[in-house]
Amino acid sequence: MADKKQRAWVASEDGEGHSVVIFHHHGLAARREGANALGMEFDEVECKRAPHFDSFADQGHVPPLDLLKAGWWFECHSCGHRICEDEYDLDLVVQTADQLVFCNTACQQVRATRVLQVDEAFNNFKEKVQAHRPDLTFTRFTGGYPILTPSADFKFKGCRWGGTARMARDGKVAWYIAQGDRDAWDLYEAGRAMEPLETTPQPPSAMDSWAEGEL
Numbered sequence: 504m505a506d507k508k509q510r511a512w513v514a515s516e517d518g519e520g521h522s523v524v525i526f527h528h529h530g531l532a533a534r535r536e537g538a539n540a541l542g543m544e545f546d547e548v549e550c551k552r553a554p555h556f557d558s559f560a561d562q563g564h565v566p567p568l569d570l571l572k573a574g575w576w577f578e579c580h581s582c583g584h585r586i587c588e589d590e591y592d593l594d595l596v597v598q599t600a601d602q603l604v605f606c607n608t609a610c611q612q613v614r615a616t617r618v619l620q621v622d623e624a625f626n627n628f629k630e631k632v633q634a635h636r637p638d639l640t641f642t643r644f645t646g647g648y649p650i651l652t653p654s655a656d657f658k659f660k661g662c663r664w665g666g667t668a669r670m671a672r673d674g675k676v677a678w679y680i681a682q683g684d685r686d687a688w689d690l691y692e693a694g695r696a697m698e699p700l701e702t703t704p705q706p707p708s709a710m711d712s713w714a715e716g717e718l
């Protein structure tokens with residue numbers, strides 16, 4: 504029974520100097536897990552026993568601050584600076600419940616604000632495209648942190664593939680129609696232009712040039 508006890512191992516790769524702590528009762532299995540965690544092949548990583556981390560086995564991970572105290576380094580999840588004990592006041596370093604590490608609360612705040620902005624931009628984009636073209640059937644929205652460029656796939660009556668609306672860098676929405684659906688789109692837009700209840704004043708050919716542009 505005793506030899507089945509989880510023990511700590513440190514798997515490391517030379518290239519970028521990344522390491523990971525693995526808990527396993529068996530060294531070879533730990534090395535395999537470590538290689539996977541580092542995105543490397545089995546024979547590209549070194550795996551050594553790390554008895555000083557054994558006490559974290561029940562917890563399943565070693566908290567970043569404990570790793571920092573053991574001489575490891577982390578990149579700040581906001582500014583990317585390399586945090587290590589020699590150069591940082593560890594009392595200021597923030598580790599979150601999901602094991603992210605920040606230089607300090609200011610860096611943590613910067614990232615939180617950034618996440619909010621990106622998520623808000625995504626919500627605005629969703630509202631904007633749906634309000635702008637309520638006639639289209641939006642089938643999928645992609646966006647929210649960490650995706651910086653939100654997009655929306657849509658179908659229209661008579662289409663085979665449909666199209667995609669994407670937020671451009673300048674904040675405008677660019678619309679694209681699948682190549683095989685250009686004729687269907689022209690037909691669809693022409694039909695829409697005939698509808699008496701049409702409320703969006705725009706030329707029916709706005710999308711058929713394939714150029715990016717705001718509808």
Ligand SMILES: [Zn+2]
Pocket residue numbers: 579580581582583584605606607610
């Ligand atoms: Zn930072």
